[in-house]
Amino acid sequence: MSRTALVFGISGQDGSLLAEQLVGEGTIVHGTSRNADANPFRNLVSLGVRDRVRLHTCCPEDSCAVRRLIEATMPDEIYNLSAQSSVGQSFAQPRETIDSILASTVGILDAIRETRAPIRFCNAGSGDCFGDTGLAGADETTPYRPRSPYAVAKAAAQWAVTTYRENFGLLAVNAILFNHESPLRPDRFVTQKIVQGAARIASGESPGPLQLGNLDVCRDWGWAPEYVEALRLVARADEPEDVVVATGRPATLREFAAAAFDAFGLDWQAHVVSTAALMRPSDAAVSVGRPARARDKLGWFARTKMPELVHRLAEAVRRPVPTGP
Numbered sequence: 001m002s003r004t005a006l007v008f009g010i011s012g013q014d015g016s017l018l019a020e021q022l023v024g025e026g027t028i029v030h031g032t033s034r035n036a037d038a039n040p041f042r043n044l045v046s047l048g049v050r051d052r053v054r055l056h057t058c059c060p061e062d063s064c065a066v067r068r069l070i071e072a073t074m075p076d077e078i079y080n081l082s083a084q085s086s087v088g089q090s091f092a093q094p095r096e097t098i099d100s101i102l103a104s105t106v107g108i109l110d111a112i113r114e115t116r117a118p119i120r121f122c123n124a125g126s127g128d129c130f131g132d133t134g135l136a137g138a139d140e141t142t143p144y145r146p147r148s149p150y151a152v153a154k155a156a157a158q159w160a161v162t163t164y165r166e167n168f169g170l171l172a173v174n175a176i177l178f179n180h181e182s183p184l185r186p187d188r189f190v191t192q193k194i195v196q197g198a199a200r201i202a203s204g205e206s207p208g209p210l211q212l213g214n215l216d217v218c219r220d221w222g223w224a225p226e227y228v229e230a231l232r233l234v235a236r237a238d239e240p241e242d243v244v245v246a247t248g249r250p251a252t253l254r255e256f257a258a259a260a261f262d263a264f265g266l267d268w269q270a271h272v273v274s275t276a277a278l279m280r281p282s283d284a285a286v287s288v289g290r291p292a293r294a295r296d297k298l299g300w301f302a303r304t305k306m307p308e309l310v311h312r313l314a315e316a317v318r319r320p321v322p323t324g325p
């Protein structure tokens with residue numbers, strides 16, 4: 001019999017890539033959005049799976065509505081990719097960010113608890129919960145030290161998942177995802193802002209310069225389709241436990257910008273300026289993961305690292321290419 005999955009937040013980068021992979025393996029996919037009738041589901045359309053998933057309107061913080069949807073769809077596994085995902089935006093909307101991320105996660109957890117069904121639940125956590133990891137990196141034993149409203153929300157939501165697992169026996173886990181990129185990212189995230197900015201300057205469409213914030217930050221950037229593979233593995237693992245998903249390789253924003261502009265034949269130093277207006281009130285200097293558990297327990301590791309990641313993003317801007325793993 002086919003497996004059935006229910007994906008909360010199916011319209012974003014990760015939800016759409018996950019839908020593509022689930023459909024590809026023969027899973028029946030149900031997905032939600034807060035207003036499915038008004039949502040164009042552009043990512044699902046661009047991946048060619050819009051007509052192969054069943055879409056529902058559902059606000060995940062409404063656990064009664066979630067419970068009704070679970071009873072109607074009878075999923076084997078549920079993924080939570082809903083709510084606001086921009087750290088930068090969380091400084092402008094702290095309360096909305098904290099409320100929506102925590103309430104949606106708890107809404108789903110509580111609905112699963114009430115149904116008492118042995119449904120696997122994988123929550124998309126964030127490496128941002130660790131704050132500044134230093135170059136040694138963070139793993140599943142590292143304490144959470146959130147430094148943004150987004151990170152506070154993610155840390156709280158991740159603790160909620162752990163609490164429901166430990167106290168109510170739910171098969172609930174966190175995949176603690178570090179930065180993961182693809183052409184489906186909007187340009188409010190820095191990788192797409194840089195790659196698209198470099199392309200526009202190279203084509204003459206923009207005179208430049210490209211304005212960025214802090215160029216000294218160090219991040220652990222991976223290829224999103226591979227992280228979505230990890231979500232499926234984390235959800236289905238024999239032992240339900242939280243798993244850090246990362247490349248384990250730090251790179252500075254300066255290095256990313258240099259590689260991206262180089263991909264368009266440009267010297268980044270001639271086209272990028274750093275402006276205080278784009279710096280965040282607080283920003284982890286280094287955010288890098290230690291993904292040993294993912295490798296040892298799940299056999300997962302990030303195959304695409306810098307500069308291959310930059311190359312793929314630049315190619316996709318030049319001519320759209322499939323985003324598969």
Ligand SMILES: C[C@H]1O[C@H](OP(=O)(O)OP(=O)(O)OC[C@H]2O[C@@H](n3cnc4c(=O)[nH]c(N)nc43)[C@H](O)[C@@H]2O)[C@@H](O)[C@@H](O)C1=O
Pocket residue numbers: 085086087088125126127128177178179180188189190191193211212213214215217219253278279280283284
């Ligand atoms: C793990 C975590 O990963 C992502 O969050 P993020 O790391 O904040 O991603 P970002 O691409 O917005 O920023 C990366 C870094 O780049 C710096 N930066 C400089 N100049 C600009 C700039 O102009 N724009 C932006 N957006 N960032 C800039 C910025 O200050 C930050 O240090 C999300 O997936 C999130 O959902 C998540 O969970």
